[in-house]
Amino acid sequence: MTGRTPFSELRARMSPASQARATAKSGLLEQEMALAELRRAMKLSQEEIAAALNINQASVARMEKRTDMYIGTLRRFVQAMGGELDIIARFPDRQIRIDQFRDLAAPEG
Template sequence: MKMAGRHSFATLRARMSPEAQAEAEALAAQLDEEMDLAEVRRALKLSQDEIAQTLQVGQGSIAKLEKRTDMYVSTLRRFIEAMGGELEIVARFPDHAVKITNFADLSERERV
């Protein structure tokens, strides 16, 4: 996904050496089920500056965002996409889980 003036995750990853890419992939495979945004970013070997460039914001904005406990779903989605991921929202109940689809097409509605 390439947005005007933004770097895709693939572009950022292409700048990494093959060794760094392999290490990042190995670490990403070891991601815990529960991590905060900064831990995910570090596990993927991405800097706050790289995420800031992708989102066209300052590094300080990324630092603040990583510390927030409450944010818009669209903000979280953009942050996850800047790291090369995809955000899914799942409601877990004792006997089943349901993927919430209201936010699945959020990016398309925002672009219209």
């Protein structure tokens, strides 16, 4: 309540494209992780993800071992960690965000 806006909040107000540019400039885009690694980096337990997704912990453990899954399933997992999923088709001369799989907030089951 000091009247100052935290950096993280300013950052969150930027458009996805601006965020991507700022992140790329800072070099953070280099990080690559598997899902379990990312979850641990976010200091979240399998139980917490399970609660957010309304599934059990064993299902989260199984998801973290999968080498393929539906985009919608992955999106919900990433959203449960507080993030957003971007699907990018990368070509030598351009990069396109594929927006066809968005806005599928339909709950499972």
